[in-house]
Amino acid sequence: MSKEQIVIKVDNLRKSYGAFEAVKGISFSVKKGELFAFLGTNGAGKSTTIDILCTLAKKNTGDIYIDGYKHGDIKGNNNIREKIGVVFQESVLDERLTVYENILNRGQYYNLSKEQIQDNYQFVSEYLKLDDIKDKKYGALSGGQRRRSDIARAIIHKPTILFLDEPTTGLDPQTRLFVWEAIKRLQEETNMTIFLTTHYMEEAAVADNVVVIKEGHIVAEGTPDQLKDKYAFDSLHLVFKNTFSSKQWFKERKISYTFKNSIYTLRLATTIDAYDILKKLENQIESFEVIKGSMDDVFINIIEEKEVIVL
Known part of the structure; x- marks a missing residue:
């Protein structure tokens, strides 16, 4: 699979909540192995779009293909869930369990064998440096330690695409740098596609491509250099x-x-x-x-x- 292959294809996506249209016919694509930044203010339609792509919300109209699977029906959505990992703004891990227990439990959702789970745990632990927190209960972790664990949970099955919804918000600068370096390593060393939303423009600046959404419409897209040439000075x-x-x-x-x-x-x-x-x-x-x-x-x-x- 070449880097030029499209792994996310969105065509004329629309989503309404009653009379309110949150997403108004947007279209974009994401290539295999790229870091893709999806930007917008609160209420722009960014979170709605991500929820739909991750099969957490239904679309009204439009076509979506993720890693070759058609979004929208039960079979397609189940296949998509096998191919993606998601790091939400709010954690979904159990505070009563240790980091190790949480991540192994997550691996069982993907029908991985015990050997695969152990191998994959070593993979995620190396990238996220989990040795020092492996046996700590999740509820006792600092914000940065929690975020490392959240990302490890999301990639325990080695997904094709990793969705990151503002993954470094609220972290101190040193922890932000560590998390960001881990994300970039994943992209560069495993060719994992990273779909990122962020409020930190220095993170968007290193993306391969950027899409900006406003009031449900895509208002700009391109590489960071292309956007700076057009909209900055x-x-x-x-x-x-x-x-x-x-x-x-x-x-x-x-x-x-x-x-x-x-x-x-x-x-x-x-x-x-x-x-x-x-x-x-x-x-x-x-x-x-x-x-x-x-x-x-x-x-x-x-x-x-x-x-x-x-x-």
């Missing part, structure tokens, strides 16, 4: 010497800028364009900083429907 921050007539200099050259707290901000078409400006002003500058356009800019500009104009 690089900028140059300048602080001048008091003796320099900066506003007059910009006016004479018809260069637009914004000014706040003694800082002039210029939007750039490309980062390298800052060089020419700095060269011309090198004797008049107290300090400068070049700021790269980020996924935060992308998300804000898409959601707020701001037009990005390079000045």
Whole structure:
């Protein structure tokens, strides 16, 4: 199975709750082995879409195929459940059981033999570093330890696709980094497809592809670089010497800028364009900083429907 093979195909998906249409005819696809980021604000239709893909909710209309299986009927949904792992925002593990007991119990849902479960446990334990918490009751774990256990539970059957619904929300920076490194290792070393939702744009920035949903519609999609080219901009921050007539200099050259707290901000078409400006002003500058356009800019500009104009 090549990386170019489509493992999730969604065509014209719609979902309503009474008169309210939460998902309004969205279509997208996810390739085998890629890290796919699905972004949207609360109420955008993101969670509804994920619940449908994971067979937890029924669609109204539309076609969905996951790892070759058609979504919607009993047989298709059962096959899909065998192929996916899901890490929810809220844990589904038993707080009275140890980490080891929880994960082994989960393996039994997939009709794995005792030998397969033990082999798979070693697999998940190596990726999530479970040795130090193996015999601790789940209810006594810290937030980061719980998240490691949650991911281990979701991959005990070595799924083709792993759904992660905001997996690092609420974790401290060190634990977030550990969890993220484990996720990336899984993707890169096992070719597992990762379907991610996140509120951290630096995580979306390393995705292979990104889809942004707003009010039930897909409003943007592409690689992080493609989205930054379209919806973000690089900028140059300048602080001048008091003796320099900066506003007059910009006016004479018809260069637009914004000014706040003694800082002039210029939007750039490309980062390298800052060089020419700095060269011309090198004797008049107290300090400068070049700021790269980020996924935060992308998300804000898409959601707020701001037009990005390079000045």
